[in-house]
Amino acid sequence: MNAPDPHRLRRPAENDFPTAFARALTSQGRTLEWLRSRLADRGTPVSLATLSYWRSGRSRPERLASLDALDQIESLLRLEPGHLRNRLGPSRRVGPDGASAPIPDIAAMHADSIGDALRRLGFGDGWGMIDLSTHVVLRIDADRALRRVSTRTLWRCQHDRADALPLIYVPSDPDETVPTIGLVRGGTVEQILSDTPNMLAARIAADRPVRWGEEIVVEHELEFPGVSDDCYEHHVVRRMQEVLIWVQFDPARLPASADVYWHDADDGSRIEPVDITGLTTLHHRRRGFGPGSLGIRWRW
Template identity: 35%
Template sequence: MRAQGVSVSLATLSYWQSGRSRPERRESMTAVELLEGVLELPAGRLIASLGPPRRRGRWLSTVPVSPEVAAFWPRPDAVEDAVSEVDIRWDERLTRISQHDRVFVSADGGERSYHSRQVLRAEADGPDRWVVIMHLDEHDRPLPTIRPLRHCRLGRTVLRPADGLLVAELMFDRPLRKGETVITEHELENSAPYPPADNYERKFRLPVREFVLEICFDPARLPVSCVRYSRLDAADEIAQQVEPSGSVHGVALNFGPGRYGFRWDWQK
């Protein structure tokens, strides 16, 4: 498969085989077609076994077949490999009701810290954790420190400094029952010198009913321009210029799968 320009990690193949995720992107479907040849199966055999494509929409309370774990990340194989070391079996059984991210940018233009508050609802008995995936663009900088703040504690943590990746389990106070909700808060704090910050985005593998994103700039230094953008699944990006100030924010309702964020310029 590599000889034909297609690379799929062992973790991804394992997820497809177990049903934890399914191939849906164009590259993934190409890989499945090549697998049919490698396994000497009739053309279309594996693709037919996938069943109908997942439902689309602005909001789905449940997504029967979700995008791959690393579908929206720049290096999917590295993310999937790191995620394979934690337990994500409950991810699709947790409805994202509300999420509020606050990003704090220092006077030198670096990302100082990040705070997240979210409300989740269990769609089955048993969910006991939330998995955080964080990626640094600057791989030569130390990974941030993750701190549970409310109704969670730190479980397994995977650090991949060479890939700029941190993956961590946030364990709830106890397993949830079906229909039960939980409010969790955690923060990620970088050490100085802070990694340069000119953008921030949240990737949603599954839909969220309400997402609020705030970027808080130090009053001593404000960007000269700022853009709020969003992109649903494979759709075109939607971008809007916003007035730079001490803080900017955006609100998305019934959003995802996709990505939502801000990017800004420090100089004209």
Template identity: 30%
Template sequence: MPADRVSTARPVDRELRRLLRQGTFAQVLDHCLNVRGLSLKRLQDDLEARGAHMSRAALSYWRNGQCRPERDESLRAVRALEELFGLPESALVSLLGPPRPRGRGAEPGSVDRKRMWPGHDPLVASLAVSADEGLRHLSVHEDVRVGADRRLAEVSTRMVVEAARDHVDRCLVYQWVEESELPELAASRFCRPGRTRRDETAGATVCELVLDQRLMAGERTVVEFTWKFAGGPELTHYHRRFTRPVRELVLQVEFTGPAPANCVPYRQRTPADPARRGHPLWIGLTGAAHLVVEDVRPGIAGLSWEWD
């Protein structure tokens, strides 16, 4: 057998046999690559020699569990992987499960990210990351500070997140402003800023936050970050957008100057849908209004107020 080819011997190590019985496609692929000391470039070359053409980016996504093979060409590559690694026929294919539904019905109860953040889609695409970042948001606590000039000054966010798949090491956060300068990420805890993309015309910002630790499926962590704002019009509302259900939202708006005349919670399905308003909230002596919602459905939850 040539030295530059991958061995096709039957699986013999105990961990591989266990993963083939109980593991995921991504875990088996990662294990085989690690045991054999193969780079993605080497793997790509071996697949090419067998007529399976896959990019290194796609192979990396498969290995990390960010996406899985579903197209006909991808499934041909999976069968080539079985041959390369000396695995029984259909050993990897059987780990893929049924194809995931696509389109509007892809995830019941969710809202398409493009509908919720229409101006951000080109920025996300430029980062060349999976649209599904692999994180569930369990709770979101957001502290919004409005200056004495009635303008947005600062937003601090604390999120508890859970990995929906293995090898999750980052998340994307979004900001949108209207008729004001784009915000700056001023601080972060339990993570560090990665790449940032901006579109001043659309008022859109996307920032990649790299987690302190790589999460396996079911593991949880906390992410904290603060945005600083400069300039902008008089603020009369603030909201949080959710594409998936969240167990708890705590939205706190602090007015550092005189408090507005009233403050009302509202909900929307998407930015294009009409708002449904609730009962007025009390603004305490500290000049803060609080919105606490459990089992938040996908959509928009926010507060609006009148100054005079």
């Protein structure tokens, strides 16, 4: 019998964390309002809406502040350290890439609102282009905060004519501020929906209409208010030629360690440590990849 591969990860059941969280609350006879109040007293505030999302499985702890709060929750609910955290599995955060074809599984819980936004933007029947390759660049400042994400995507027209693309961003945490659109290259922002809470939904018009088989490159930047971050994950809904994630750190504040991870149907889930000695940036590239997800996470 072959020894198990230490780099392979178990993917927990989708409801593993929320079920354990709900059971812990019930067994201790505690309410979410009680928990919210105690977390605030301990200096790790979490809104009632976020706690409700965690319990129902609509979202889960992802950012450093949320994970710190999760440690306090385990203590408050008299659980063994790691009882809840170990049930989170790999990050499920959605990168701010323009939505394409099927909505990624991570966004399935927002499928109705995303579908409605796409219809209102004029994409009810799709948009006639597929993404071939994507390069994502993240900029982390000296306060360990994410400030900007630039996404450059190569698109190919698959219909007789196409002239626009959607940009959808849904925060994984309802308390997270929705980013704003910065520079756009290869196109212009034609429409932004102003009445979609907790979602950025926009229509980007290509520089000119494209025909079957033509390829274009569109780049957009998202500006973030600056929230401490320690991971990024990109989801791919079809096989792509290349996906590249590049994280740029401020030289004054570099991570202590990092690893890359990915999951697809062929290779399962894997994680590999990265030697970051002397580096101010990290990258993760996969070729001929998808459908699946890949990411980078780092520790300060």
